[in-house]
Amino acid sequence: MEKLFRHLQLPxxxxxxxxASAFVACASLISGDGAWWAAGFGVxxxxxxxxxxxxxxxxxxxAEKSRRR
Numbered sequence: 631m632e633k634l635f636r637h638l639q640l641p642x643x644x645x646x647x648x649x650a651s652a653f654v655a656c657a658s659l660i661s662g663d664g665a666w667w668a669a670g671f672g673v674x675x676x677x678x679x680x681x682x683x684x685x686x687x688x689x690x691x692x693a694e695k696s697r698r699r
Contacts, residue, residue, distance in 0.1 A: 647683070651676040 655672025659665060 643683075647676065647679045651679065 651672045654675040655668045658671040659668035663671075
């Protein structure tokens with residue numbers, strides 16, 4: 631059962647990022663900036679989260695590599 635939870639961490643993290651960007655888009659839509667502006671904010675927040683996630687993976691892999699030496 632522990633293996634199942636370990637494999638579900640990545641999809642759950644991705645779903646959390648999608649939900650967070652959807653909330654950003656909804657908040658922007660509610661603020662009255664327009665649907666295209668809200669969609670742009672949602673996509674931009676998703677892109678920034680993906681860039682941050684990729685950066686964290688790179689940093690952690692370099693840290694693990696230097697730790698093994």
